[in-house]
Amino acid sequence: MKLHTKILLGLAVGLAYGLLSIQFGWPAEFTINWIKPIGTIFIRALKMIAVPLVLASLIIGVANIGDISKLSRMGGKTLFIFLVLTLLSTTLGLALVNVFKPGTVLSAETREMLMSEYQGSVGDKLSAAESVKSTTPLQPIVDMVPENVIAAAADNSGMLQVVFFAIIVGIALLQIPKEKGEPVVRFFDGFNDIIIKIVEYIMKVAPYGVFALIASLIVETKSMDLLLALLGYSATVVAGLLLMLFLVYPLLVKWFSRISIRQFFKGMRPAMLLGFSTSSSSATLPVTMERVQKHMGVSEEVSSFVLPLGATINMNGTSLYQAVAAVFIAQAVGLDLSIMDQIMIVITATLAAVGSAGVPGAGMVMLVIVLEAAGIPAAGLALIMAPDRILDMIRTTVNLTGDAATAVVIATGENAIQVDDAKLE
Numbered sequence: 001m002k003l004h005t006k007i008l009l010g011l012a013v014g015l016a017y018g019l020l021s022i023q024f025g026w027p028a029e030f031t032i033n034w035i036k037p038i039g040t041i042f043i044r045a046l047k048m049i050a051v052p053l054v055l056a057s058l059i060i061g062v063a064n065i066g067d068i069s070k071l072s073r074m075g076g077k078t079l080f081i082f083l084v085l086t087l088l089s090t091t092l093g094l095a096l097v098n099v100f101k102p103g104t105v106l107s108a109e110t111r112e113m114l115m116s117e118y119q120g121s122v123g124d125k126l127s128a129a130e131s132v133k134s135t136t137p138l139q140p141i142v143d144m145v146p147e148n149v150i151a152a153a154a155d156n157s158g159m160l161q162v163v164f165f166a167i168i169v170g171i172a173l174l175q176i177p178k179e180k181g182e183p184v185v186r187f188f189d190g191f192n193d194i195i196i197k198i199v200e201y202i203m204k205v206a207p208y209g210v211f212a213l214i215a216s217l218i219v220e221t222k223s224m225d226l227l228l229a230l231l232g233y234s235a236t237v238v239a240g241l242l243l244m245l246f247l248v249y250p251l252l253v254k255w256f257s258r259i260s261i262r263q264f265f266k267g268m269r270p271a272m273l274l275g276f277s278t279s280s281s282s283a284t285l286p287v288t289m290e291r292v293q294k295h296m297g298v299s300e301e302v303s304s305f306v307l308p309l310g311a312t313i314n315m316n317g318t319s320l321y322q323a324v325a326a327v328f329i330a331q332a333v334g335l336d337l338s339i340m341d342q343i344m345i346v347i348t349a350t351l352a353a354v355g356s357a358g359v360p361g362a363g364m365v366m367l368v369i370v371l372e373a374a375g376i377p378a379a380g381l382a383l384i385m386a387p388d389r390i391l392d393m394i395r396t397t398v399n400l401t402g403d404a405a406t407a408v409v410i411a412t413g414e415n416a417i418q419v420d421d422a423k424l425e
Helices: 003-024 028-065 068-100 108-117 119-133 139-144 149-153 156-175 178-203 206-221 224-229 231-256 261-278 281-294 300-313 316-332 339-355 362-373 378-384 388-413
Strands: none
Touching (some): 003 028, 003 261, 028 068, 028 156, 028 206, 068 231, 068 316, 206 261, 231 261, 231 316, 261 281, 261 388, 316 339, 316 378, 316 388, 339 362, 362 378
8 A cells, every 4th residue: 555545544544543532432541642642642753854854955955056156046936936935925825814704604603603702822832922013014034044953953943043054054064175075074964865765764664653543533623513614614715735735736736847746746745644643744754855855856955055045944735724814704793994004014014924843733823813914903813713623734745745735846947857657656
């Protein structure tokens, strides 16, 4: 049985178990105590290798580029594609939510129930957002430079600092005598191969980890009625995410790369399913890199540069969700938004998506900043708390697929891709 089939089966069995557990009133303690830890171990194993992989792969990727001019050219094209995709996804989200107006059908009773139900959670998000808002305009650039690279590497939320350090090391390796830099390059090249091998070990237990994650998620939330009450909002977000996933990215791959749409999705299936179950583009990064390199023919030089950068700053699904959520909350509380308000949402959601960590729930914190920039009550965050976990799974899948599509396009432009049907599973 192929890997993506096993993962899909684990997801389906986990979903069925969770629904049956709620339907028949099975004790939640069993799931939480004996099944959920399997998923937790799986996530921890992926996070364990995420920072070493980013560090080693980026250093190798930059060092193998060969010269600074090529690095700046490739980096410029990568950042341009990321920016265009993020702006496009945000605009698409705004268009959908303005057409379907899901917030106008939310009853006052449901609104009050949700506000009461999630009041405590909203307070936590507001506090986290306040710490972000109280910083200076250049604080994101300040935060990008680590005071202590060891401390940054010890925390997955400091991934951007690790990326910065790795790029600087790679550039330095380009500018010192080759005979001195060669031993360092060989070390990180071998270290990178070791990490990739560990990824293969972890993926052998991926179906069981996915089963445990989905089963415990369903058992713990038990929020079926709330999800139904917010069906219009959820459907709008999902529609936008699916358009990005199955229209925008395929067109990007078809027009600007050398591989077919079928080959792209066939190569990415395991990574997409894993991203869906983990809700973390950072945790899924090792698998995304393995699929793009070994099963889609993208050179290590390109994938090692584009994918870690994308997992840190390219959050197309997150920006789309934030745009829809902001307008939905405004509609629900009866607030009319002007064109300028919605333009502000596009700009702020784009910047907030770049600043979102690739971990579950980070987009919700950044959404507070988007809401307040547009003059929307941040307390309305409670209206969208219930379905957020499910939507987070889908937007993570969109985020990492966008990274892979960009890597394929950049590799094609740099003539650094080898299409081989035999490699695709």
